[in-house]
Amino acid sequence: xxxxxxxxxxxxxxxxxxxxxxxxxxxxxxxxxxxxxxxxxxxxxxxxxxxxxxxxxxxxxxxxxxxxxxxxxxxxxxxxxxxxxxxxxxxxxxxxxxxxxxxxxxxxxxxxxxxxxxxxxxxxxxxxxxxxxxxxxxxxxxxxxxxxxxxxxxxxxxxxxxxxxxxxxxxxxxxxxxxxxxxxxxxxxxxxxxxxxxxxxxxxxxxxxxxxxxxxxxxxxxxxxxxxxxxxxxxxxxxxxxxxxxxxxxxxxxxxxxxxxxxxxxxxxxxxxxxxxxxxxxxxxxxxxxxxxxxxxxxxxxxxxxxxxxxxxxxxxxxxxxxxxxxxxxxxxxxxxxxxxxxxxxxxxxxxxxxxxxxxxxxxxxxxxxxxxxxxxxxxxxxxxxxxxxxxxxxxxxxxxxxxxxxxxxxxxxxxxxxxxxxxxxxxxxxxxxxxxxxxxxxxxxxxxxxxxxxxxxxxxxxxxxxxxxxxxxxxxxxxxxxxxxxxxxxxxxxxxxxxxxxxxxxxxxxxxxxxxxxxxxxxxxxxxxxxxxxxxxxxxxxxxxxxxxxxxxxxxxxxxxxxxxxxxxxxxxxxxxxxxxxxxxxxxxxxxxxxxxxxxxxxxxxxxxxxxxxxxxxxxxxxxxxxxxxxxxxxxxxxxxxxxxxxxxxxxxxxxxxxxxxxxxxxxxxxxxxxxxxxxxxxxxxxxxxxxxxxxxxxxxxxxxxxxxxxxxxxxxxxxxxxxxxxxxxxxxxxxxxxxxxxxxxxxxxxxxxxxxxxxxxxxxxxxxxxxxxxxxxxxxxxxxxxxxxxxxxxxxxxxxxxxxxxxxxxxxxxxxxxxxxxxxxxxxxxxxxxxxxxxxxxxxxxxxxxxxxxxxxxxxxxxxxxxxxxxxxxxxxxxxxxxxxxxxxxxxxxxxxxxxxx
Numbered sequence: 056x057x058x059x060x061x062x063x064x065x066x067x068x069x070x071x072x073x074x075x076x077x078x079x080x081x082x083x084x085x086x087x088x089x090x091x092x093x094x095x096x097x098x099x100x101x102x103x104x105x106x107x108x109x110x111x112x113x114x115x116x117x118x119x120x121x122x123x124x125x126x127x128x129x130x131x132x133x134x135x136x137x138x139x140x141x142x143x144x145x146x147x148x149x150x151x152x153x154x155x156x157x158x159x160x161x162x163x164x165x166x167x168x169x170x171x172x173x174x175x176x177x178x179x180x181x182x183x184x185x186x187x188x189x190x191x192x193x194x195x196x197x198x199x200x201x202x203x204x205x206x207x208x209x210x211x212x213x214x215x216x217x218x219x220x221x222x223x224x225x226x227x228x229x230x231x232x233x234x235x236x237x238x239x240x241x242x243x244x245x246x247x248x249x250x251x252x253x254x255x256x257x258x259x260x261x262x263x264x265x266x267x268x269x270x271x272x273x274x275x276x277x278x279x280x281x282x283x284x285x286x287x288x289x290x291x292x293x294x295x296x297x298x299x300x301x302x303x304x305x306x307x308x309x310x311x312x313x314x315x316x317x318x319x320x321x322x323x324x325x326x327x328x329x330x331x332x333x334x335x336x337x338x339x340x341x342x343x344x345x346x347x348x349x350x351x352x353x354x355x356x357x358x359x360x361x362x363x364x365x366x367x368x369x370x371x372x373x374x375x376x377x378x379x380x381x382x383x384x385x386x387x388x389x390x391x392x393x394x395x396x397x398x399x400x401x402x403x404x405x406x407x408x409x410x411x412x413x414x415x416x417x418x419x420x421x422x423x424x425x426x427x428x429x430x431x432x433x434x435x436x437x438x439x440x441x442x443x444x445x446x447x448x449x450x451x452x453x454x455x456x457x458x459x460x461x462x463x464x465x466x467x468x469x470x471x472x473x474x475x476x477x478x479x480x481x482x483x484x485x486x487x488x489x490x491x492x493x494x495x496x497x498x499x500x501x502x503x504x505x506x507x508x509x510x511x512x513x514x515x516x517x518x519x520x521x522x523x524x525x526x527x528x529x530x531x532x533x534x535x536x537x538x539x540x541x542x543x544x545x546x547x548x549x550x551x552x553x554x555x556x557x558x559x560x561x562x563x564x565x566x567x568x569x570x571x572x573x574x575x576x577x578x579x580x581x582x583x584x585x586x587x588x589x590x591x592x593x594x595x596x597x598x599x600x601x602x603x604x605x606x607x608x609x610x611x612x613x614x615x616x617x618x619x620x621x622x623x624x625x626x627x628x629x630x631x632x633x634x635x636x637x638x639x640x641x642x643x644x645x646x647x648x649x650x651x652x653x654x655x656x657x658x659x660x661x662x663x664x665x666x667x668x669x670x671x672x673x674x675x676x677x678x679x680x681x682x683x684x685x686x687x688x689x690x691x692x693x694x695x696x697x698x699x700x701x702x703x704x705x706x707x708x709x710x711x712x713x714x715x716x717x718x719x720x721x722x723x724x725x726x727x728x729x730x731x732x733x734x735x736x737x738x739x740x741x742x743x744x745x746x747x748x749x750x751x752x753x754x755x756x757x758x759x760x761x762x763x764x765x766x767x768x769x770x771x772x773x774x775x776x777x778x779x780x781x782x783x784x785x786x787x788x789x790x791x792x793x794x795x796x797x798x799x800x801x802x803x804x805x806x807x808x809x810x811x812x813x814x815x816x817x818x819x820x821x822x823x824x825x826x827x828x829x830x831x832x833x834x835x836x837x838x839x840x841x842x843x844x845x846x847x848x849x850x851x852x853x854x855x856x857x858x859x860x861x862x863x864x865x866x867x868x869x870x871x872x873x874x875x876x877x878x879x880x881x882x883x884x885x886x887x888x889x890x891x892x893x894x895x896x897x898x899x900x901x902x903x904x905x906x907x908x909x910x911x912x913x914x915x916x917x918x919x920x921x922x923x924x925x926x927x928x929x930x931x932x933x934x935x936x937x938x939x940x941x942x943x944x945x946x947x948x949x950x951x952x953x954x955x956x957x958x959x
Contacts (some may be wrong), residue, residue: 057182057199059915060309061106062169064187065113066156067144068096071188071206073139081326081493084483086128087454089142093327094319096205096756098334098500100186108181109311111150111161112168120503123296128294140372143321152318163300166191170297173200177251179306179585182287191295194227212428221450222256230256244284249540251277262292273861276576278859327489329503361527363519364414365423367433373404373435375411380406382444382468384534384701387453388526393704394455395680395687397500400515401522402434403530411527414520422519432459441465446537448472448487448529451565458569463721471533474540476693477549480854485693494539499532500525527726552850555885557692562942564690564700566894568906571685571892572707575722576676586668586717600654610661616640619654626652628736663714669721671710673952678705690909691888697880698851700887700909708910712958721955729903730920730950733957734930735888735913737945738763739882743797743856746879747848750827757942764788770824771817794821794828795878799870832874837872847888885944886912889934896933902926908954916932923950 072092079088100106118892121128155879165187173183173195183200185192192202196213213224222230232254235243247255255272259265265272272278281288293508317339323331363931364370377383383406389397398417405411414434437443438457443466447453450470457464475485483488488499505517505525507651514522520916544550601619609615622627626648628638638644642795645662648655678686686705694701702708710719726732741763745753756763760775768787769776781789786807793803804814823830829843839845840859844852853876857869890906893914898905902922908915914934918926927948933944 057180058108059106059184060172060176060181061100061104061109061184061186061203061311061489062172062487063097063100063109064165064169064185064189064192065111065146066165067187067189068093068142069139070135070204072096073136078482080484082484082489084140084493084815085141086482087142087145088330089139090145090326092780093146094323094328094331097149097153097155098316098543101316105400106311108306108309109155110172110282112165112172113157113561114165115159115161117162119164120298120914121164123540124293125241125290128238128695133863135862136862136865137856145326149319149322149764152322154315154318155311158302160300160302160305160933167298167300168302170195171300171302174299175302175304176309191227191231191297192874194224194295194297196224200799205937220928222254226256226261228292228295229259231263232262232288233296235287235291236391238293242284242287243282243291246280246284248279262288278815286476295736315788319728320505322496325371327492328878329501344817349546353923358408359528361523361529361531362412363517363523364412365425367425367429370414370425370430370433374437377404377406377437378443381448382406383532383538384411385438385453386447386448386526386529386533387456388514388522388636390515391455394452394664395459396682397456397459398515399456399479400513401429401462401526403526403669405527405534406529408531410533410874411531413523413527413530415522418517418519418522419515419869420518424519432755435462438464439460444468444535446471448533448536451561451568454565455568466560467561470558470561471536471540473561473693474544474553475536475852477557478540478543478547481696485562487529487532488537490536495532495534495535499528524872527733533789547852548850549852552884556887557941558847560692560887563890563894564692567908568687568689570907571680571683571687572723572907572915573684573726574675574679574686575724576679578722579672579719582717582719582722583653583668586664586672589666589715590661593657593664597654597657597661600657610658611665613637613640616658620648623703624652624654625738626655635786660715664717667719669712669716670857671705675719675722676899683825688908695883696845696853697876697883698887699879699883699911702909708907708950711738713955718955720958721953724952725917725952728915728920730923730952731907731915731954731957732918732923732927732930733947733951734916734934734935735947735949735959736882736886737947739885739944740795741791742841742942742944743833743848743878744828746940747824747881748827748831750825753828754942764791767791767821767824771820789820790817796816797832797874799867804826835873835877836870838871845876847877847884849884851879851880851884854879857890882912885937886914886939890914892937893930893933897930899925900926915957 069089073089074557077091078086079340083089088501091270138673147157151919158168158172169185169192175187177183177199179198183320185200185202186205187202188204188206193211193216196202196211198213198218201210201212217223230252231241231243233247233255234249235245251765254266254453255277258271259268265281269278269281272281289952311943320332320335323335323507362369364373383808386403388401388403390400391397400415400416402418403411404415414424414430416427416430418424425534430758438445445464445467446469447467450467454464454467471487473483473488475490479485483493483619484645488501490581491497505521517525544553551570568921594610595936597603598608601618601623608619613632614637617640621628621638627646629644630639631637632639642659643956645655645659649659673687680687686707688707689704691701691703692698712720742757745757752764755761758764764784764787765779767790768779768783771787771790772779774781774783789806790803793806798806800811800815800818803818804811807814835845836858839855843856843858845856853872855873857867858873859864859868860869886909890909891905902919902925904916905924907917916926916930927950929949933945937944947959949959951957
């Protein structure tokens with residue numbers, strides 16, 4: 056049996072890995088999604104084929120022989136993302152670690168190196184498998200050379216190629232010489248498309264044969280195009296043909312042993328590739344590894360003193376030490392992630408670097424631990440004493456856990472997670488473990504190592520001996536981070552933002568999450584029946600229109616929808632799917648097709664209702680807390696780069712106002728004797744833009760209480776404001792927000808479904824009307840280029856590395872971020888200040904008014920019915936006077952018994 060040599064097209068793998076993965080960052084913030092994707096692709100290849108001979112082939116840097124032949128070769132290619140080749144250094148290191156030989160020949164493209172290796176080793180009786188998705192290399196296919204497209208999981212042979220394409224592999228350069236290649240800027244013959252090229256390749260043997268027999272080309276238009284394009288056709292042929300480059304690799308050089316995979320562990324640890332690390336442990340154990348993470352953590356316990364508190368005297372000594380210091384870092388351990396349904400398993404404290412304590416409270420092991428009463432008698436007064444300052448990581452979670460356990464924590468002065476979210480770059484993780492590695496290069500034990508890897512039910516089943524190493528380290532590293540992050544906030548002028556907005560907001564969100572909101576299960580059950588009936592009717596209508604047997608079509612299957620829309624109904628495909636394995640059936644595609652056929656319209660309705668049913672109608676009852684009978688969503692102030700709040704578990708901010716006749720918001724109701732008040736900031740982001748830009752026309756619209764959307768539409772369509780139609784006003788509204796989001800003519804044309812020329816004209820007219828906005832945007836971009844970040848009015852920074860990109864698409868995306876962040880982020884800060892001021896105002900009132908929900912520009916407040924008039928006035932006054940600006944803030948107040956009634 057012949058040996059197999061696998062030749063991997065490195066650039067093809069690199070680009071596929073980069074674009075197929077969501078952004079991923081190492082603990083130090085550097086992007087690593089291409090590295091992770093590349094490693095996984097190699098692993099899949101190794102697992103599938105068990106190769107014993109393999110070479111990773113790279114394109115050389117700079118120009119090649121083809122540039123000498125044609126100076127415009129690849130001239131139209133956009134520059135690759137700047138972080139793509141930053142990641143390549145990790146990939147080459149990975150290949151070196153696992154002893155995968157790499158070849159990069161100076162001045163040579165990978166295609167030519169692969170061709171040369173294939174020819175050399177096929178002569179040495181090797182079967183060659185070229186791993187690529189590059190169509191150029193199909194010209195190499197023969198009895199001993201195949202191509203494996205790992206993305207499609209498809210092995211292509213000379214026979215399968217010829218059966219599929221209808222011409223021989225020897226004619227591939229001929230075919231591409233006619234067709235050209237826009238990605239490499241190879242001209243081909245102008246006027247010859249795929250169909251025309253295929254017809255000519257089937258009629259003639261080669262390019263020489265074609266031009267020797269031009270008179271036999273039946274279509275006059277094609278013949279004229281060929282005559283005019285003769286020179287470019289032969290140039291294109293030369294550019295497509297592969298060249299031998301004498302790679303000089305021996306049989307010993309190409310050997311590969313999959314048993315060397317474990318050697319990549321140090322890199323996987325450095326980049327925090329947890330799944331790949333688990334696979335190494337599963338296949339090889341940790342015996343072969345150079346630096347197991349558990350060993351690093353154990354060395355940390357030798358460096359620091361972590362103490363388990365298991366007797367009353369030790370507990371009292373610890374509390375005395377904390378009181379003497381006057382401050383401590385604090386952390387909790389629980390048996391689940393829902394703080395209001397959890398059991399407190401343990402507490403850890405630290406008030407001096409080098410030592411930390413862990414108090415086991417409810418471990419389900421046979422080890423000694425203090426009684427609940429003994430612990431609470433000493434710890435409860437300490438935690439409720441606001442003269443003892445506390446530092447926590449994700450303070451709100453621990454405060455909720457302890458409140459559920461009967462302790463109200465007072466004196467919280469710092470949250471290291473919230474502080475970290477202000478100082479680290481976007482994408483950099485702010486979990487305690489990641490920050491410990493990033494700031495101190497100290498690895499911490501993970502929850503998976505403590506619980507999941509040992510197949511334990513939860514943390515309560517971890518032995519106290521093991522728990523102290525994990526839990527005490529949490530308090531200890533939080534203490535260390537407090538000092539580092541406090542200083543960094545100061546250095547980056549973020550102290551005021553933290554002290555006046557982000558830290559006070561923690562208490563507001565804590566109170567909101569504690570309170571929760573009532574949800575009517577019976578109403579949701581009725582909605583479920585109503586929606587299920589409508590879904591069934593839509594399905595029956597689709598079956599009838601398409602002649603499909605009921606039950607044979609899954610409308611949630613992209614593959615089945617692709618078959619239905621593009622093959623059965625013969626609708627025009629719009630774009631490839633995300634994985635490029637077929638045609639997309641996403642929302643954008645269905646909207647385009649809905650203009651051509653009724654079935655896509657029905658599918659859109661079905662999809663919208665199905666999502667509403669599965670995401671909310673069915674799921675919300677499961678989110679009701681069995682103790683309080685309410686839903687307690689979690690609000691995060693650290694998840695969104697602009698500083699907006701995010702809701703989760705469940706996400707109540709995304710519940711739609713209404714879908715058809717279905718109103719899920721009606722299920723959220725005020726308790727007996729209470730009512731809801733909605734306070735909605737009107738056009739807050741546009742008002743922020745007016746303040747930031749100081750554009751006179753934009754300011755005037757708000758100062759005179761004019762209609763900003765009508766004003767914009769009047770200018771765009773050159774009509775008097777009183778003659779602006781509803782449709783024109785809607786376009787004016789979209790343009791106002793699109794400009795603020797930094798949209799280009801292309802983006803606006805897509806949104807409004809108009810030509811790019813018209814979109815460009817609209818944008819130009821907008822800037823004629825509001826020149827101050829244009830000047831402000833130019834200044835923002837200039838400042839972002841200078842500093843590398845954009846910022847809000849109150850100083851929140853958002854790093855924008857893409858602002859230096861040569862790739863136009865990436866630069867445009869960065870430009871949008873740079874422009875939108877100051878407006879959206881400042882609006883979010885105004886809302887946060889409003890929430891803080893409102894909570895303080897309620898504290899001075901003899902009322903039980905409470906903020907229940909925040910939905911971006913809107914607050915939902917629960918108030919006793921008897922106080923609603925007074926509280927409405929206070930809410931409006933407080934929110935409208937958060938800032939002292941030229942531009943007035945406007946708040947709309949609505950009142951009702953459920954959330955739907957107060958929805959605009």
